[in-house]
Amino acid sequence: MKNQRTDPIRQAVAAGEFHRATLLWNEYAAGIREEIGRGACTEARMAEAGELLEWSRGVALCDRAHAQSQLTSMRVAAQYGPADTPLARFVRASL
Numbered sequence: 001m002k003n004q005r006t007d008p009i010r011q012a013v014a015a016g017e018f019h020r021a022t023l024l025w026n027e028y029a030a031g032i033r034e035e036i037g038r039g040a041c042t043e044a045r046m047a048e049a050g051e052l053l054e055w056s057r058g059v060a061l062c063d064r065a066h067a068q069s070q071l072t073s074m075r076v077a078a079q080y081g082p083a084d085t086p087l088a089r090f091v092r093a094s095l
Contacts, residue, residue: 006052013056
């Protein structure tokens with residue numbers, strides 16, 4: 001189901017644009033605070049926010065784990081010396 005309030009946040013999080021997602025989340029949260037101040041915030045709206053927060057958390061954790069895996073791979077690869085470039089392979093083959 002399309003939700004104009006949460007879809008832009010979901011798109012930013014899914015794209016790994018966490019700075020943009022934070023800005024959008026802050027706008028979203030300000031709207032909720034304003035609704036609470038007026039006494040107009042519904043249980044459904046709070047449930048929507050909770051679900052969005054949990055979904056975003058899961059995606060961010062996956063992104064973090066992926067980044068950690070890449071860092072680990074780079075550290076392991078560094079133990080074996082510099083990467084073998086196509087030019088280096090060509091020079092070796094030519095000799």
